[in-house]
Amino acid sequence: MAIWGSAVAIELNFVNNSNDANKSAVVLFQKNLASTPDDAPIAWKVIADCAPGRTHRFIFPPAIEVVATDEAGVPAGPVSGWDAQYFVVGHNSSDCAVALGAAEAAPGEVHVRNALPYARITANVLRDGRLLAIKAGVQPQQMAVFQLKPSLWVGTASAVSEGQAIDPQVLSTVKTELSLLGLASADIVMSGGGGDATSTPFRFSLQNVVMA
Amino acid sequence: MTRFWTANDGRLVFEIIFDRAWRAGDLDPPAVAIVRCASSLDERHEVAIYEDRPSWFAVDFSSGYHVHGTLRQMGDVLIEGTPCLTIFADIHYRQPGHEHLFHFDGGMVACPSAALNEQGTRHRRYPGEGRPAFADSRRGDAKTVSSAKNPRFQSI
Numbered sequence: 086m087a088i089w090g091s092a093v094a095i096e097l098n099f100v101n102n103s104n105d106a107n108k109s110a111v112v113l114f115q116k117n118l119a120s121t122p123d124d125a126p127i128a129w130k131v132i133a134d135c136a137p138g139r140t141h142r143f144i145f146p147p148a149i150e151v152v153a154t155d156e157a158g159v160p161a162g163p164v165s166g167w168d169a170q171y172f173v174v175g176h177n178s179s180d181c182a183v184a185l186g187a188a189e190a191a192p193g194e195v196h197v198r199n200a201l202p203y204a205r206i207t208a209n210v211l212r213d214g215r216l217l218a219i220k221a222g223v224q225p226q227q228m229a230v231f232q233l234k235p236s237l238w239v240g241t242a243s244a245v246s247e248g249q250a251i252d253p254q255v256l257s258t259v260k261t262e263l264s265l266l267g268l269a270s271a272d273i274v275m276s277g278g279g280g281d282a283t284s285t286p287f288r289f290s291l292q293n294v295v296m297a
Numbered sequence: 298m299t300r301f302w303t304a305n306d307g308r309l310v311f312e313i314i315f316d317r318a319w320r321a322g323d324l325d326p327p328a329v330a331i332v333r334c335a336s337s338l339d340e341r342h343e344v345a346i347y348e349d350r351p352s353w354f355a356v357d358f359s360s361g362y363h364v365h366g367t368l369r370q371m372g373d374v375l376i377e378g379t380p381c382l383t384i385f386a387d388i389h390y391r392q393p394g395h396e397h398l399f400h401f402d403g404g405m406v407a408c409p410s411a412a413l414n415e416q417g418t419r420h421r422r423y424p425g426e427g428r429p430a431f432a433d434s435r436r437g438d439a440k441t442v443s444s445a446k447n448p449r450f451q452s453i
Contacts (some may be wrong), residue, residue, distance in 0.1 A: 154438040260397060264404045265374065289402075290387075296371070
């Protein structure tokens with residue numbers, strides 16, 4: 086039996102215990118381990134205007150949604166499912182549609198097969214209604230593979246928007262991976278920072294962890 | 298019962314052996330982590346993992362990889378509704394040629410408790426039977442129990 090993710094939504098509470106005077110935005114994202122170097126991670130959640138001493142609650146649901154868009158940008162879906170599921174994009178009468186496939190993907194993987202005869206698609210994976218990962222240019226009869234570890238990368242960033250690819254320069258500053266394996270709830274605590282000579286790099290850690 | 302956790306596109310590998318206890322014939326020894334990196338495959342650093350306290354370790358590979366931090370074992374964590382023995386880590390690692398450290402915090406790998414219990418009932422265990430001479434003491438300080446190039450671990 087493979088163990089990968091959580092069966093229930095994980096309640097997360099971002100706590101800003103830093104000395105940051107600049108109100109830096111915090112970006113959270115998952116990395117697609119099956120991606121190519123050209124596939125930049127997507128900013129799944131951006132927490133802006135969370136000043137020191139304040140908190141921000143959000144959830145990490147176990148379900149994901151898949152939306153396919155054709156070359157004209159016309160969307161099909163969303164269809165909800167779980168990690169370890171297999172989605173098929175094909176024709177439903179005259180329209181492009183997304184459906185759950187009969188097979189299962191490997192644990193932690195989402196497969197999106199383009200069953201259209203001619204058109205390329207872009208496969209979009211969303212979590213909690215926000216874009217999590219994307220694979221463009223999926224050729225007919227080819228499959229987009231998303232391999233998502235149960236973890237969130239977290240760091241500070243400027244000029245980053247939810248649903249947008251993270252700039253390589255910003256990505257290089259994100260150093261912390263927080264595991265969600267087995268969690269029911271936890272605080273993500275940000276510390277460090279400061280604008281004077283005593284400032285330290287921002288640090289992120291899990292605290293007040295409650296296991297499922 | 299072995300699980301793998303990797304970082305840096307698979308270049309840093311933690312191989313967690315949950316059932317070393319049964320293989321070694323020890324009474325109640327911990328899980329073991331074998332830490333290695335892809336560019337120095339002949340270097341293997343072993344860390345005993347306990348439930349009652351975190352095991353601190355620090356490893357420098359000849360390739361330039363560095364990793365330090367703690368590993369801890371927790372029993373019966375529910376994952377997908379299944380009670381699991383879970384290894385938690387709070388580690389920092391650095392790639393060769395880089396100054397900055399990456400940080401990983403939280404559950405690293407898990408194994409269903411039932412699978413381990415089932416395996417345990419299939420084994421009749423006697424104190425010391427099959428216990429290797431280099432076995433770690435459970436009540437000793439957390440430490441790296443074996444370092445690089447130990448051929449006795451090749452068959453695990």
